[in-house]
Structures are given as C-alpha cells and as structure tokens.
Amino acid sequence: MEFSVKSGSPEKQRSACVVVGVFEPRRLSSAAQKLDETTNGAISALVRRGDMEGKLGQTLLIHNPDNALCDRILLIGCGRERDLDETAYRTLLTQTTKTLNETGSMEAVYYLTELPVKGRDIFWRLRQTVETTRYVLYRFDQLKSDKDTTRRPLRKVILSLPNRRDLAKGESSVRIGLAIAEGVQMARNLGNLPGNICTPTYLAEQAKSLSRINKQLTVEVLEEKDMEKLGMGSLLSVSRGSIEPAKLIVMNYQGGSKDDKPVVLVGKGITFDSGGISIKAGAAMDEMKYDMCGAASVLGTMAAMTELQLPMNLIGLVPASENLPDGNASKPGDIVTSMSGQTIEILNTDAEGRLVLCDALTYAERFEPAAVVDIATLTGACVIALGKHASGLMSNHHPLTSELLNAGKAAGDRAWEMPLWPEYEEQLKSNFADMANIGGREGGAITAGAFLSKFTKKYHWAHLDIAGTAWVSGGEKGATGRPVPLLVQYLLDKCKCL
C-alpha cells in the first residue's frame, strides 16, 4: 500500500477514482462542487434525484463521468457538517476504503483530508487516513490455504492538500501514520496467532528479530534460571504448570542521550490463559490466546519507534508465560514471594496477570524510569465497567494520567480513568501473606490496579487495562492493535515531535 500527498484541483486529476464528500442533507463539499462544475452538474443532478443524501458512510460510485479526466468519482456521505468529529471521520474513511477495494480502483485521489473535522488539523486528518486505510485493508490469512484475494485491490492513495506550503509537513504526517500502522499491524498479527505458535519463546524471538534490523534496539531475554536468581517467585509461580518456559523479554531502545531517563512499557504476555487450577469455563476460552495483547502492543510500539527514530530512550519489558493446570501448577492457597520481597497468597490462579506483572514492575526500578506504563488484558471486570470502547486507566501520578488520556483522544484510541483510592486496597487483605491476589467481585478492575500499585511506589506509573479494547469477538473476531496508537502518541508528545 502506497500513500503520497499532492496539491491540485479535483477536476484536474487523471486517476482511476477521485473521492469527494457530500454532507447531509445533499450539500456538496467544495471539492464535490468543483467536480460538479466540470461534469456539467452530474453530481448535483444525482443528489437532487435522491441517489445520495449525504448520510454518514453512504457511498455512490459514478462511472465515466462526463467531461472529467478521472475514470470514476466516489461520493462519500459525511453526515451533518457540524457532527463531523473524529469518530465520524474514521467511519467515512472506513467506507471509502472498503468501497474502493471492492470496485476495481487500484488507485485513488482523496479530497477527504480537506473536510472540516472538529478541532483537528490537516496533519491529524492525513495521519488518520493512513492509519484507517491500513487498518481496514488488514487481513490475517497466514494460516489459511486459500487466501481470498481481491482481483484489483486498492494499491495507491494520493492525499490532496489544499496548501502547497504544507506538502513537507504533510509528508511527515504520512510517515508517522505509516509507522503507527506498522506497529498496529505487528500487534494484530501477534495477537491473532494461536497459542501453539505464539508461545513465550516465539515472543522472545520476535523481539530479537526486531533488534537485528535496528541498531538502536538491543534485546536481552531472561530465562527461568535468571528470574530465579532475581527472586521472581511470583512470575515463576505462573509458568509452573506449563512445559513452555517463561521468558522476561527486555527491549532497550536508545534514541536519546545516555543519561536521558527512559520511559518503560511493561506488557502482559500470557500466551494462553486457561485460568490454571482455577480453570475457566469453556465458552470462548479460545479468546484467551489474546492474553498477550499487552505484550504485542509493547512490541508494536517498539517497532513504530524504530521507524520514527524518536530522540528518546524507551525500555520494553514483557513477562511472558502460559497459564495452564498441571501436577506442578500453583494451587489456590499457595503463597509465593515476589521480587519486591512482599508475599502473595494466590487465592485464584486465574488472577495470573498481576502475578507476572508485579515482578516485571519491580525489575523496572533498575532503569530509574521517567515513567512506567503497564499494558494488560487484566480483568473481565474492566470489560463490564467500560465495554470495548475505552481502556481502563489507573495511575499514581496525575500529570501522567492527563498525558495518557490526551494521547488516547488524539490518537482515536481512548482510555478512561478509574480511581485508585487506598480504600480499595483493603479488599486485598490476606490472613496468611502480605496480600491476596484477588479482591472479590466489587471493583475488580480497580483492585487489580491496587494490587499492582503495591509494586510501583518508586516511580511514576500508570496501568492500562485493555481487556475490552485489545480484540473484538463475534463474527469479526480479531486483534485491534490497541493501544499502540495511544502509546506512540504519548511518546511523540513526550519528545514534542508533533
């Protein structure tokens, strides 16, 4: 897929297709008006006849338009102009991409970057176009014998810019959009791979191959014996029931100067979560292959970083393990000692994410981080609380909270804050250890966050619960690549690069 930027009038484009917007009710955008003039009113005639109302996402393809230089014109409904926000913009881009890909235009010129999206400038619109187009065209068919191929797929998108002066900056927006799309794609691929292929060892291999092609990135993989030496009794209690060895993947991106404090990302990497001895019910258990989507988002963000070459330091940590029942597996009531020295009573082996994360979070201290963000498909309770539209955000530092919330808004990958008040910690009391690993049904997403907060006292920290956002279920089952866009935006903002 190729993207480029260009400035020029719609009626002058020799192209397979020119894409222009129509607002509800039946109002032509300025690009549509120009094309209407050259085609002797062909567009306004169709609109008047009722073929195109302008409802959001509506499409109408005009073949061989009179007098025009292009083969086709695609009219795309934009809804009411005053309702054109980020979500509406993505909706109309999605419809555009689907329609073009299915109707034989292998190349198209978009006059959609000129649409007035509330509060978002041309550069934001360029980036979104690139990201959304790549998102829609994504297929995961590496494990299918018959790949359903489109005979004439969309290959090239030319994005129009009203102002010639913006071309250079426009090109850099496209580059950022592509880097994010690349990161999202990597996260989706890793997420969609089944548990028998995407094991902790496989994740470690992926990290290593990223570092082989980028000299700013170095990767070290800690084995179980290394983790034993570090006293990671909590992490190791999770992999006991599996024959796949646990790994702690340490990725180090050095784009800044030596003494710049790094941001540390920690991604939950449970490559399959059966629940362990506290085994899960059978329905939809296959979806627990997605329990490594936090890890996938860290790898995807690293990949985007190596493309963007941002001038900062970033560490990615992935505690990776399976969670399976076995004669060796941890049992409810077992007590383990974490790397921090705190003891944990495992009342439910299905609350394993926090058990691997807590040791990785303690390990993060050695980097003297500017901030630590962990990303985890941590609780079903978060899905109940927020649904699939927002990731749950908890933090011990207000400015970090705002930075992440704003990054999510700008990237179209939103998070929503949940309270981390000390009251919630009471639910984690244990009669036999320093804490229990579960806190009962009430506020389940928050008590999971409260558990992690006991291991993050030494630095600014935020936790993103992505259980609802990392993948979608049902007929369109698949990984979303979230929250790679949020994370990359946060890093871009951090080094003030756009």
Ligand code: BES
């Ligand atoms: N990976 C799951 C969380 C999850 C469940 C994400 C369903 C998305 C959909 C996590 O390891 C887990 O099992 N959490 C338990 C915690 C409970 C035992 C306190 C849960 O949410 O039920």
Ligand code: MN
């Ligand atoms: Mn679990």
Ligand code: ZN
């Ligand atoms: Zn899990």
